[in-house]
Amino acid sequence: MDWDDLRLIVVVAQSGSVRRAAEVLGVNHSTVSRRINIFEKKLGVKVFDRTPRGFTMTSAGEEILTSARYVEDEIAELERRVLGRDLELSGTLHVTLAEALAINLLMSDLTKFTNRYPNIDLKITISYEEFSLLAVKPMSLFA
Numbered sequence: 001m002d003w004d005d006l007r008l009i010v011v012v013a014q015s016g017s018v019r020r021a022a023e024v025l026g027v028n029h030s031t032v033s034r035r036i037n038i039f040e041k042k043l044g045v046k047v048f049d050r051t052p053r054g055f056t057m058t059s060a061g062e063e064i065l066t067s068a069r070y071v072e073d074e075i076a077e078l079e080r081r082v083l084g085r086d087l088e089l090s091g092t093l094h095v096t097l098a099e100a101l102a103i104n105l106l107m108s109d110l111t112k113f114t115n116r117y118p119n120i121d122l123k124i125t126i127s128y129e130e131f132s133l134l135a136v137k138p139m140s141l142f143a
Helices: 003-015 018-025 029-043 059-082 099-116
Strands: 048-051 054-057 091-097 120-126
Touching (some): 003 018, 018 029
Antiparallel strands (some): 048 054
């Protein structure tokens, strides 16, 4: 079974019509109809009843939809966990703040930040003086 077919089933079920599903998917409505027909023929089961009001799920279609939504959730969770894993943030981050702000308001957030991004060296400077970024020497990305 192809994930693209399952995704198509989910979108048609959510939208209730082939035309609206085609708009969501960015394809022609005849493409959606054709793919549903091929999917049903491959499985040997009717997924949708075609009515003048649109497409409604059959009992087999409901079972497929339940599994398809589960697969969709699992794929989304996998993407959230893995996407960009090899692009971990690293380097030094300099933060200047007032003592009251650092201790009373941001300390728990800064702790969470350092736990989440262990490759970032967080340098905190406590100061009540204004800090100008113009005084910072630019770093070369190609050093």
